Amino acid sequence: MTEQRESAGADRPASRHVDFLLVGGGLASAVAAQTLRAEGATGSIVILSAEDVPPYHHPPLSKHLLTGTEGEARIFVHPESFYGEHRIELALGARVVGVDTAKQTVTTARGEEIGYGQLLIATGAAPKPLTVPGASLPGVFSLRRKTDADAIRAAITQAKHAVVLGGSFLGMEIAMSLLDAGLKVTIIEQGPVLLRHLEAPDLSSYFERYAEGRGATVILNDTAAVLRGRERVQEVETAAGRHVACDLVVVSIGVAPATEFLAGSAIALEGGYVVVDALLRTSAPNVFAAGDVTTFYDPVFARRRHIEHWDNAVKQGRLAARNMMGRRLRYDEVSYFFCEVGDIGFNVLGATEEADARVARGALDQGSFALFYLKGDVPRALFSVGRPADETRVAEGLIRYRVGLGDVKERLHEDAFVLDRIPTQTALILQGGGALGAFECGVVKALEEEGIFPDIVAGVSIGALNGAVIAGNPRHAAQALEAFWADLAVTTPNVPFPELRRAAAATRILTLGVPNFFTPRWGLPPYGPADWAANWTSCYDTTPMKALLAKYVDFAALKDSPVRLLVSAVNVMTATLDVFDSYVDDLTPDHVLASGSLPPGFPWTMVDGKAYWDGGIISNSPLDLVIDRCGPDGKRVFVVDLFSGERALPTNMLEVLARRDEIVYAERVHSDLRHRETVEAYRRLIDHILARLEPEESGRIKRIPAYIQLMGDGAATTITRFVRAGQAGEHSSRDYDFSDLAIKANQAEGYAVARKTLGRASPQG
Numbered sequence: 001m002t003e004q005r006e007s008a009g010a011d012r013p014a015s016r017h018v019d020f021l022l023v024g025g026g027l028a029s030a031v032a033a034q035t036l037r038a039e040g041a042t043g044s045i046v047i048l049s050a051e052d053v054p055p056y057h058h059p060p061l062s063k064h065l066l067t068g069t070e071g072e073a074r075i076f077v078h079p080e081s082f083y084g085e086h087r088i089e090l091a092l093g094a095r096v097v098g099v100d101t102a103k104q105t106v107t108t109a110r111g112e113e114i115g116y117g118q119l120l121i122a123t124g125a126a127p128k129p130l131t132v133p134g135a136s137l138p139g140v141f142s143l144r145r146k147t148d149a150d151a152i153r154a155a156i157t158q159a160k161h162a163v164v165l166g167g168s169f170l171g172m173e174i175a176m177s178l179l180d181a182g183l184k185v186t187i188i189e190q191g192p193v194l195l196r197h198l199e200a201p202d203l204s205s206y207f208e209r210y211a212e213g214r215g216a217t218v219i220l221n222d223t224a225a226v227l228r229g230r231e232r233v234q235e236v237e238t239a240a241g242r243h244v245a246c247d248l249v250v251v252s253i254g255v256a257p258a259t260e261f262l263a264g265s266a267i268a269l270e271g272g273y274v275v276v277d278a279l280l281r282t283s284a285p286n287v288f289a290a291g292d293v294t295t296f297y298d299p300v301f302a303r304r305r306h307i308e309h310w311d312n313a314v315k316q317g318r319l320a321a322r323n324m325m326g327r328r329l330r331y332d333e334v335s336y337f338f339c340e341v342g343d344i345g346f347n348v349l350g351a352t353e354e355a356d357a358r359v360a361r362g363a364l365d366q367g368s369f370a371l372f373y374l375k376g377d378v379p380r381a382l383f384s385v386g387r388p389a390d391e392t393r394v395a396e397g398l399i400r401y402r403v404g405l406g407d408v409k410e411r412l413h414e415d416a417f418v419l420d421r422i423p424t425q426t427a428l429i430l431q432g433g434g435a436l437g438a439f440e441c442g443v444v445k446a447l448e449e450e451g452i453f454p455d456i457v458a459g460v461s462i463g464a465l466n467g468a469v470i471a472g473n474p475r476h477a478a479q480a481l482e483a484f485w486a487d488l489a490v491t492t493p494n495v496p497f498p499e500l501r502r503a504a505a506a507t508r509i510l511t512l513g514v515p516n517f518f519t520p521r522w523g524l525p526p527y528g529p530a531d532w533a534a535n536w537t538s539c540y541d542t543t544p545m546k547a548l549l550a551k552y553v554d555f556a557a558l559k560d561s562p563v564r565l566l567v568s569a570v571n572v573m574t575a576t577l578d579v580f581d582s583y584v585d586d587l588t589p590d591h592v593l594a595s596g597s598l599p600p601g602f603p604w605t606m607v608d609g610k611a612y613w614d615g616g617i618i619s620n621s622p623l624d625l626v627i628d629r630c631g632p633d634g635k636r637v638f639v640v641d642l643f644s645g646e647r648a649l650p651t652n653m654l655e656v657l658a659r660r661d662e663i664v665y666a667e668r669v670h671s672d673l674r675h676r677e678t679v680e681a682y683r684r685l686i687d688h689i690l691a692r693l694e695p696e697e698s699g700r701i702k703r704i705p706a707y708i709q710l711m712g713d714g715a716a717t718t719i720t721r722f723v724r725a726g727q728a729g730e731h732s733s734r735d736y737d738f739s740d741l742a743i744k745a746n747q748a749e750g751y752a753v754a755r756k757t758l759g760r761a762s763p764q765g
Contacts, residue, residue, distance in 0.1 A: 017115040024122035025049020028291035028317035030077040035321035050095035061149040062173040099265040101284035121289040125255035134227030159248040166252035167194035176342040190223040199352040278330035290316035311336040336705035345703040350381030359412040377406040394419040397634040424634035428454040432461020432616035433642035434735035438743040442750025445478040458622035460615040464567035464595035471565035472553030489740040505739035538603035546589040558582040566625040568615030569594040
């Protein structure tokens with residue numbers, strides 16, 4: 001039917017343009033299309049699918065659909081009405097045969113040429129063919145598409161003895177389904193063990209015994225050499241000389257990426273896979289790729305990988321869509337692999353091949369078992385059967401952030417040992433507040449004395465400047481920050497009385513600026529109309545700060561720093577909050593200064609041709625950045641709060657303006673009790689529903705990665721706040737008082753508050 005559609009019509013349809021063109025009719029494309037609309041995409045979206053049915057889930061093909069125990073309607077990702085309701089065009093039977101990245105067009109087998117604004121390649125993979133004599137005989141199948149499952153299901157009704165070539169995850173699922181259908185089954189595996197990717201001989205042996213207990217015959221260290229039969233397959237002769245009678249053969253010896261249509265497209269391939277960067281961008285502009293077809297850099301394991309699984313397709317399809325919308329999010333997820341071998345369903349997280357030791361927990365034959373894969377003291381993977389979702393979620397965080405378990409490794413085997421007490425990352429949250437940022441300098445000094453060093457620093461405005469210095473000087477940031485603030489300090493005029501000194505300092509800074517930070521525009525000679533006062537868009541010039549940042553931060557080295565830097569700035573034209581991430585972006589002083597470009601005092605800062613203002617205008621609470629970019633679980637968070645939540649009523653106009661700014665920029669990170677209550681209510685409802693299902697079906701659902709990730713609580717996150725109280729009746733100039741006396745006072749207060757909050761009194765002297 002597909003070929004008929006492709007060849008129908010002698011006349012080529014007219015060329016057209018699509019804003020978001022998604023090539024591939026699988027899960028990654030379906031999720032990407034849904035995400036584009038959810039993220040606010042208003043342009044046209046078209047999915048080009050070579051198949052004749054809407055996008056569907058592939059895992060049921062080897063299980064329920066193969067045996068006919070579940071209706072096929074349940075396999076589809078979305079009901080067919082979904083696409084029309086969300087203005088997503090689903091073009092079925094539209095196989096793409098070429099991509100021209102210079103013209104930004106794709107060509108289908110029907111001859112249609114379609115232009116695109118953004119392109120997603122999500123064509124998945126195809127089964128590797130069996131290349132031995134007799135491989136083309138009737139009765140020999142591979143399983144990748146729904147049509148394959150339909151054909152095998154029809155053949156089962158006329159078969160008695162099946163051979164499954166390949167003892168991988170898919171091969172084992174197929175073999176168990178054929179056993180359930182009443183066939184005699186022989187599994188032939190080329191390697192020495194079944195499920196070799198588990199990298200655990202004991203587990204492989206367990207599944208071998210399980211398969212044999214179900215009635216299967218298992219042949220290892222052998223492979224098919226010849227398939228024989230007259231009108232259909234009747235026998236498999238192996239390389240070792242075995243003769244296995246059969247009337248059905250299913251080949252499951254691996255897959256290859258479906259990328260033949262990219263030949264000559266200038267899109268880089270590696271081993272046939274599409275090469276993408278951390279943002280899932282290909283080598284061609286405006287072209288992304290997701291799912292089985294990609295080879296991507298995995299920052300969790302610091303190497304390139306490709307993963308062929310449902311969960312990866314969902315996550316990459318969603319991320320690619322967001323990055324097509326300009327989000328610039330990197331792919332740093334822990335891969336989940338879910339498999340059902342008969343009635344044993346298990347999850348595999350991470351990279352099992354990296355381990356040099358394994359620690360077991362629970363008992364596999366009792367249906368509750370976990371195997372931790374360790375490299376040294378660091379968890380790199382997890383095999384899990386029937387374990388609590390919370391435990392798996394916590395393990396995901398331990399793997400993702402490479403948490404050393406040296407102190408607790410010997411307790412991993414204890415079923416009662418609770419993993420969620422192990423923090424995975426330390427995050428430091430720095431607000432904006434001008435000269436009050438010196439308080440943050442004192443806090444960092446106290447933290448370092450306690451041996452507390454951040455893995456993540458999220459900053460806005462002056463917090464972004466401090467954060468850059470911290471990320472650029474890991475584990476000895478306090479010394480660098482003190483020198484940075486010493487370079488900022490303006491000498492306080494030597495006049496009597498503290499109030500006069502403060503007023504004199506404020507007046508001097510307002511009129512003359514801070515030499516290493518900002519200088520007044522009125523001190524610059526006008527070179528043209530833009531320099532006339534009537535055309536000013538700011539009062540000061542911040543060029544000096546770029547040089548000061550470059551003095552203390554090696555920006556080229558930030559991507560390799562153990563401290564991840566997140567800063568935010570407001571796009572002046574679009575009024576959106578953009579995030580700059582040192583692990584994604586090639587940061588420069590401009591990126592950091594953009595976060596501190598508070599109007600009308602400071603001008604906007606240009607980054608990649610876009611104008612940015614201070615991120616605190618939208619949000620002065622950058623904890624949001626950490627949660628969005630690094631996940632909500634298992635963190636030890638330290639928040640520096642520069643603005644007091646409570647203050648006496650103002651008594652004059654200057655105090656009114658100062659209090660207004662305090663309220664506008666006050667830290668707003670609070671536990672959202674209503675949100676938590678809603679989440680818990682949904683969890684209780686789902687548990688109630690599952691309790692009414694048969695235990696076997698309920699257990700199957702609880703093993704699905706989506707259930708684990710949505711229902712499982714990760715390790716708890718703790719938040720410690722260092723709150724700057726300030727002085728009673730302090731002057732309204734406090735946030736621009738960069739005098740040496742004010743800076744030293746703010747540093748001292750930050751240090752004292754942090755020491756007290758951490759449970760130790762500030763030392764005397």
